[in-house]
Amino acid sequence: MDINQIYRKAVLSVAERPQIEQLVRTKGWGMAQRFVAGDTLEDAVRAVDELEKIGVHGIMDLLGEMVTTELEANTFAENILAIFDALEARNYPIYVSIKLSQIGQDLTLANGENLGMVNARRILSRAKQLGGFVRLDMEDHPRVDLTLEQLRTLQLEFGNTVGTVLQAYLYRTFDDRKNLDNLKPNLRIVKGAYLEPETVAFSEKAEVDRQYRRLVYAHLEAGNYTCVATHDESIINDVKIFVERKKIPRDLFEFQMLYGIRRDLQKNLALEGYTVRAYIPYGRDWYAYFSRRIAERPANVLFILKGLMRG
Ligand SMILES: Cc1cc2nc3c(=O)[nH]c(=O)nc-3n(C[C@H](O)[C@H](O)[C@H](O)COP(=O)(O)OP(=O)(O)OC[C@H]3O[C@@H](n4cnc5c(N)ncnc54)[C@H](O)[C@@H]3O)c2cc1C
Structure with missing residues (x-):
């Protein structure tokens, strides 16, 4: 290691x-405010205002995960729906990241339905109506199977209004990507942020970086929309060279980064004409x-x- x-x-x-x-x-x-836009939706919208001025779009993220009660899950779903109205009112792209564990993935209703799916459908129906997009963030490895299965179901119902995330540090991810190819999914590729054991994840940074490049290249070559979510400048430069060489059009990929990290790079990429989005977390549940x-x-x-x- x-x-x-x-x-x-x-x-x-x-x-x-x-x-x-x-x-x-x-x-x-x-x-925390170095990485979190604020407490409220208004704070997050102000962060989008600032980013839009430099040509970077926002990805709204209401912080919260692994909820254990129906009330909490439904409250999160309501608050996520409120994001759509705030973005629509300002004419900003409607683009939201959610965690399925935040809206009830761990809870089963009396009728047997998974609450996460019930709430995801509410959120996606509204997003689809508005021409928006909802990303299912990827959480720790025990959730990957269920999240990919739920993504499949939701994509069949809502098409490209929904996408998810794959994490380069997991051994399984290269196969997961291939197995999703028939859906032509919009994927965000990340290195991975959770505490994972060596039984499931690479422990060398060099290996994670190598897998990251492989995944991005494979997804692009398969002709799928790819969100290159990293602050790693050497990877970003390699991706730029790769897309030039392979003549991959700019409307097939974008760069994504986190609020508060490498804003200079976000701005420069936007100036170079690439689509760039910054993930804007907000809310009181900031600790994790x-x-x-x-x-x-x-x-x-x-x-x-x-x-x-x-x-
Ligand atoms: C838009 C977006 C969405 C994400 N969604 C998920 C998700 O759903 N699931 C998941 O597991 N992970 C997610 N991540 C996190 C991701 O997995 C990595 O943990 C994170 O992006 C850091 O890795 P890196 O690719 O920037 O590379 P690294 O090799 O970690 O960092 C490269 C360089 O970036 C800068 N940098 C990176 N992180 C920081 C930091 N915290 N503070 C200051 N500088 C930093 C440094 O200059 C560093 O040298 C997301 C990341 C992004 C950008």
Whole structure:
């Protein structure tokens, strides 16, 4: 395992400890705002306003995951539906990321239906009406089978209003991509952000990067819409060369990055005429998202230690 992975695993393991969560939740909101657009939908819309000025579109993400009650799941679904109205009112592209675990993937209704699917259908019906798009984020590995199965069902019902995410760090992903090809899915390719065991995921960063390129190239070559979601400049440069060489049109792919990370690069790519979207997380349920961002880069731990010391 290389040093980046050791660091990442250490941070994600520590972050799971209740005392740490309590400490960071109490003192960390100021720090979290480096990666989170704010508390409210209005804050997130303001972030879209700023990004649109530099030619970057927004991907709205109401933070929250792994809910355990019907009430919470339905409340998240209602709040996600409210995003559509806010974007429509401003004439912005309607583009939202959701987590199935946030809207009830773990809950079964008395009639046997999966609540996540019930809420996903509500959300997708509205998105389809408005010509929008909804991405099902990919969570930790025990959810991958169910999420891909639900994506298949939803894509048959709602067509290209829906897409999902594949994570390069999982051994299985190259086959998963191939198996989805008959759907011609719109996929976001990421490296992967969760704490995963070596039984399911590559532990060397170089190997994850290699798989990442393979996946992006394979999806593009299959003629499918590909969202290249990374801040890794060397990968981005290689993708630019690849699409030139293969004459892949610019309307078949886009670059995606996270709010608060490499805004310079987002702006430059937009100036070069590429489609660029930034993922805009907002809401009070920021702890898990924030931990994953801290875990991605060793320098971020200094940022958090300084912040906690300032108190
Ligand atoms: C739009 C979008 C959606 C995503 N959705 C998912 C998802 O559904 N499921 C999932 O598992 N993961 C998701 N991710 C996260 C992803 O898996 C990676 O964890 C994350 O993108 C960091 O990896 P990287 O590709 O940027 O490469 P890395 O090799 O980790 O980073 C490359 C460079 O980017 C910069 N950088 C990266 N992360 C940070 C950071 N936190 N702080 C400061 N600088 C940083 C640094 O300069 C670093 O050297 C998403 C990422 C993006 C951009």
